[in-house]
Amino acid sequence: MNVITPIHADTTISVTDLRKMNPSKILEQAGGNPVAILNHNKPEAYLLSAKAYEKILDRLDDIALQEIVKKRLGGKTVRVSLDEL
Template sequence: MTDLRRNPAEVIEVANLAPVAVLNHNKPAAYLISAAAYENMLEQIEDAALTKIVKARQGGKSVKVNIDDL
């Protein structure tokens, strides 16, 4: 907490894309991640959700479509 209070920008810069554990009395109180790491995590969660949908729909009914009819 002390380092974070003194210079939060430096803590974030040093961490780069890695999470930083914020300790309070030597116990994790929170985890700090960069905006880029957070956005990457959200994309991975979205991809996992889409993968689940695709797997659930595999083997289902299909319809042949002629591209010229579209």
């Protein structure tokens, strides 16, 4: 049983308090940063703004594209002119 649990947010709220508040207000108070939702003092979930979530998805897309580029480095090339595109 793990007694120490890392929390990946500077702001936390309990599940009980979350039920009493507007999620938008919670994010506003957190300055738009992620909020750890605690259940029995352990992180159960994270609340983040749509903007923060979209930023994470964009970064994951960038990482996936970097992997594709790395795999293709040194591979077969084809010379084309801009007019052919």
